[in-house]
Amino acid sequence: MKLPSFVQHLTVLEQSRLVKSKKRGRVRTYEIAPDRFKVVEDWLTARRELWEARLDRFDTFVKQLKEKESES
Numbered sequence: 001m002k003l004p005s006f007v008q009h010l011t012v013l014e015q016s017r018l019v020k021s022k023k024r025g026r027v028r029t030y031e032i033a034p035d036r037f038k039v040v041e042d043w044l045t046a047r048r049e050l051w052e053a054r055l056d057r058f059d060t061f062v063k064q065l066k067e068k069e070s071e072s
Contacts, residue, residue, distance in 0.1 A: 010030055013019040018037065021030045 010019060010021070014021055018033055018040070019030045020033050021028050
């Protein structure tokens with residue numbers, strides 16, 4: 001990956017406050033902001049629970065359809 005595109009990705013992460021940067025002279029150092037990843041983790045956990053419930057309901061529905069089909 002070339003440096004300009006890498007820096008562009010880091011800029012997006014910094015705007016999202018997932019990383020922090022410090023500049024000393026011409027050198028910019030990035031570090032992960034772990035407290036913000038907790039927010040992301042919580043959001044992903046909620047989405048995972050939602051989709052697992054939906055997929056469980058879909059699985060039950062498909063099994064019911066197969067049972068009805070095999071009875072016919």
